[in-house]
Amino acid sequence: MTMDPMASIERHESSVRSYVRNFPTVFEKAQGSWMQDIKGDRYLDFFAGASVLNYGHNHPELKKVLIEYLTGDNITHSLDMASVARAEFLDTFYRLILKPRNMEYQVQFPGPTGTNAVEAALKIARKVKGREKIMSFTSAFHGMTLGSLSVTGNAFKRQGAGLPLTHSDSMPYCNYFGPEHNTIDYIDQMLGDSGSGMDKPAAAIVETVQAEGGVNVADWDWLQGLQEICRRHDMLLIVDDIQTGNGRCGSFFSFEPAGLSPDIVTVSKSLSGYGLPFAITLVKPEYDIWEPGEHNGTFRGHNPAFVTAAKALELYWQDDAFEQVIARRGEMMRSFLERLCSKYPEAEGTARGRGMMQAVEFGNQELASQISHVAFRNKLIIETAGPDDEVLKLLPPLTTEDADLQKGLDVIEKSLVTAMQELGITRKAGSQ
């Protein structure tokens, strides 16, 4: 083994590296909800690779089908030529996900990452409607390539583009001006007024919960309102379900409880189930007007990822048992966070989230980052979100056993207490 792996990384890897700075140890092994570093220290994972590992690290049954696939000399790379694994993934996805939900989509393999799925979605929407603009939302996050960045809110990420990001209009997300203003009415009026100065967009792209943007939760009726104005103003609705999908927010697609029927849906992150890069763009059949090869790419559908993805669907999405587990664990997380906020009023915390994507925003903007640092010392991996990292975001694997989940929540409380001491946040007079 390399003598000092961290030194090698610091010596050779670009300064753009980021998570390694927040979690400065060298990981070697992982299983389920636990990661282990080279010193043998075990860390409980409440980040799950930003929700790539919804079924945990190295899931034994997914690993088994992957190894069997590899040792059998089954084809690994085949561009988008036909393969057995490809067909089996498509059949399984149709049988277990689309058909039971009465959904009709063509599946596009846009390239292996989330931003590839978003780029494909934006392109096809523009092609269908023959318009340039895309409507996006404040605090949105859709990826780092230029098209995805143009619909992303974060100013720091945007300036990294080094050129103007155009052909998009940012509109206020749900509750952007507080709960008393319905931003759908505002958007509707802007779209309907020939004097608003706004060119009609081809589509709106939205996250049902803005994960990177700070776990901002859109109300169901706001999302239904958005779909309604998209229809009325002849725009497509794109739901970016890359982080919120694959069960994270409670159902396979996050928008199911709202009864939405988006024209285009992007899915990635936990889709392979095993942490293998894999993304799809779902397009309603009537809008699947691509010419063959018009949107191309070398890694459009990776056979090993097809195999683990199909197996993950078989394991978890045959019926609604897993959804019930997610609902129960999500509730366990949420009620813990609400108790935490009332127990420590000086933290000025507010809990929010959906399913097993839960979060707390604190009064002091530095508190969430400090908790993340202290939690790391206490062997819990937990990240922040929001434009100023002001939100503590909980993303444990959905398969985390209740006892481990409780263990992680207890570490959060302990870390909150230490972080407040370190930042000099003191108890308010009158609190217990």
Ligand SMILES: *Cc1c(COP(=O)(O)O)cnc(C)c1O
């Ligand atoms: C992570 C993410 C992306 C980008 O995915 P990459 O694989 O990092 O390109 C896009 N949209 C959302 C909502 C995401 O969470």
